[in-house]
Amino acid sequence: MKKIVFVLSMLLSFRALAQAGLANDLDAAARTARGTSVMFSNQDENYERYEAEMRAREEEMRAREREMQKMEEERKRALRPVNLFGNTLEIYALINGDVLTSRDMQDRANAFVATTQIPITSKNREMVLERVLQGAIDEKIKLQEAQKKGITVSQKDVDEGMQNFAQTNGISLVEFRHMLSEAQVSEKVFKQQMKAEIAWGRLVHMKAAQDLKISRNEIKKTIDSITHDTKKQKFMVSEIVISKKDGQHIQELVQNLREDPRFELYAMQFSQSPTAKNGGHLGWVNSEQLNEKLKNVLQNMKEGAISDPISVGGDYYILKLEKRYTPGVDQLPVPKEDEIRKMLENKKLEEIANKYLRDLRNKAIIERKV
DSSP states (O other): OHHHHHHHHHHHHHHHHHHHHHHHHHHHHHHHHTTTOHHHHHHHHHHHHHHHHHHHHHHHHHHHHHHHHHHHHHHHHHTSOOOSSTTOOOEEEEETTEEEEHHHHHHHHHHHHHHHOOOOOTTTHHHHHHHHHHHHHHHHHHHHHHHHTTOOOOHHHHHHHHHHHHHHTTOOHHHHHHHHHHTTOOHHHHHHHHHHHHHHHHHHHHHHTTTOOOOHHHHHHHHHHHHHHTTSOEEEEEEEEEEGGGOTTHHHHHHHHHHOOOHHHHHHHHOOSGGGGGTTEEEEEEGGGSOHHHHHHHHTOOTTOBOOOEEETTEEEEEEEEEEEOTTTSOOOOOOHHHHHHHHHHHHHHHHHHHHHHHHHHHOOEEEOO
């Protein structure tokens, strides 16, 4: 019996081997046939084309990754601190007797680059230095005024301000301090800037306490004006305004704006208009309210475009056209009453703050030493 089972198993094994051999022969024959069969030839061509496309796509993705990595490395290199004053320590300016040193300016320039991500280059070096100097002057003026008015800012207030700043930027306080250290920004200088802004906020609110009430009549007038304006052509515009006496680097600024899409950030840093705090945003502007030069430029601009410097009076204007409104074609939404109230309150607060700081600047004794 065992012999019969053994013989049967052997026969089955031979049969399996024979079938496998037959399958291999058929496969070999099929591969050989592909050289002559139109059907197999087309399949091979399609498969090879597909493989070639996949290889090309993978190579394109790798090239794109390399390019992005290169751009990120270049960005990081560009944002490294630039030594602007060598190793000398000298008085840069006096603001009502308070000393501003070249070291103070270097720290604030480093802070400018770290917080705005705008690198200091040969094209914008002087422009950035002017911006940093004005910021340092304003900082001194605000702290001096706060001291005169008895406004105090505690260490706890500053620490909370630092914590809030870090949270707003989605990082921990430890990470933020590490970033300051890497950017060679003195934490003491950053805290001083934070202290000045907290003090200024309290000063402005104290000064504006009686003038921030918005009447029902003011809201109604605004709604009526908006409704009436829907019958006229309008432009949604952002602006940067530089006085001609400070406009020696205006062309460099335009060039930077056309290479870097962050118009709002540049407006906040360089514009001398009250709209700077809002990133230069003017909102919808009625064409009839515009200066003729500005109107003519806007009418010939494409949406998203940046204008050349436009000379108007004692200033240069750089405009960015966000959107265009044409009556009868486009629809313009009317804000809600609460939105209008908040808008009017912010506008009043901004006007009070700007006038307050302008008056303090005019009274200040500023001596530039460098």
